[in-house]
Amino acid sequence: MKKIILDLATTLDGFIEGPNGEIDWCIMDDDMNFDGFLSSIDTIFYGRVSYDAWGNYQPEENAAPEEQKLWNTVHSKNKFVFSSQNREDENAVFISSDIVEKVSEIKNQGGKDIWLYGGAGLIKTFIQENLIDIYRISVHPVALGKGKPLFEDIKERLNLKLVKTNVFRSGVVQLIYEA
Template sequence: MGKIVVSANVSLDGVTQDPDGQEGFKHGGWFKQFVGNDLEAWAKNETEETLRAEVMVLGRKSDEWFATRTPGRTEPWAERMNGLPKYVVSSTLEKPLWTNAAVVKDVEEVSRLKQETRGEILIYGSYQLVRTLIEHRLVDEFRLLVFPVVVGSGERLFRETTDKTPLRLVRSQTIGEGLLLVTYEVVRAASH
């Protein structure tokens, strides 16, 4: 069985919205402003993570975002991203924009994919999808790369849920000089 891993760049107050500043959000662009001298260390971490992945799962908007920024790039991270099998979860999309991608229509198909995959199923972006997967108890791990800024407002990775999701800290490490990577594993209730 595969392990669904949500990997996200977040501000200290949990904002994930518009890190590159291209969506027009008034507080966007925080990634470039606060990655500072840590860009190389960030890129190394992202590359290592992507090389470990077997599959990617994305929402429709994330498929569009990556499809316009990744093809044609030759660094190891981009080559791996372009080469990975990808599944775009959307009830409206007919054909994904990114290479090596197929559309899946619902969470049940993601659950089947998890059963059929060995290794990590990586999710970048796709926050609406992530929230749905949390509600369906399909996420196994969160990797949050915390940037040294309080953005103050904007879309956050976590919103209201119908129940608590217990987590266990697996690892925390500094990336470069100012970024913090925290990895939490979802704690599953013991079966009786």
């Protein structure tokens, strides 16, 4: 069965974006092996706002070959968008109801794992519904003081088991937990 992996960056003080949605503090080092992560998944789950911003993003024509390759790889994945808007999109399947049931169906299809991309509202729903199997949290060496927190309005305690840590040259520490 596929696993749902929440893979995202947070600040040292627990924010996934700044107060104005900024993510300019995110560091991408080559020793993070993001390509390896992308090769382990075949599906991406988006909320509608995140999908509209990034689901069909194309880098500038003069972008580095590595960036172009990264986005080509991302866009080669199966995409599901969780939204109250039910719309047609040639690049994604929109899901507007029965989230737990639909997620179970997708997990049982076989294949590689699933990246829960976000945004914050979708992540919160997946945490509350206990749908995340693995948390890959990359803690960046910056504190913002305010912004959008990763864990917000949690109804019950979330007990996780640390299975691995990775420390990168940039000072980013990746914590990998099983739910």
